[in-house]
Amino acid sequence: MTYDRTVRLDSGFDDTVTAVRAALADQGFGILTEIDVTATLKAKLGHEMEDYLIMGACNPPLAHQALEADRSIGLLLPCNVVVRRDGDGTLVQALDPSTMVALTGLHALEPVATEATQRLDAALSALSALTS
Structure with missing residues (x-):
């Protein structure tokens, strides 16, 4: 079972983060949390890694x-969305909402997973259209 929905963009990291925020907002998602994994690992472990941001979208x-x-x-x-540098591009990855159903069996x-999937897919498609 795959648990992600991913698009690869040719845009830079910062531009992609801005576009992801807008695309998610257009689909009714707000960003509740942001974890700058790159900065955290650098500060806590002295580890260098590519740009990597986890957004908690709701x-x-x-x-x-x-x-309910x-x-x-x-x-x-919330629905986790990752924006990360990958070579000369940027990946945007969202947790597949059907994972909720698969893990819980409920x-x-x-219906929630289906609608969330449609909305996340629309946001990811909008991002793909930016680089087309």
């Missing part, structure tokens, strides 16, 4: 539906 109506179906689903929320989460 669509409140979908989060509410998921939490299963209060423990918060362990899998069919009540299927």
Whole structure:
């Protein structure tokens, strides 16, 4: 089972981060958290690595539906989106929402996962269109 939805862009890291924020917002997602993995590993371990940012994206109506179906689903929320440098390009990766259903086995989460997938796919498609 794959657990990600990924697009590769030819744009720079900072431009991609800005475009990801806009594409997610267009689909009703806000960014609740951001983890700059590059800076954290540098500060805590002295480790150098490529640009790597984890965004915790949330669509409140979908989060509410998921939490109504299963209060423990918060362990899998928000929808994580990674923007990371990959050679001369940038990858944008989103956790596949169907992972919620696969991990929990709760069919009540299927409509939430389906809508979240459609919205994330639309955001990723919008990003792909920027480099076409």
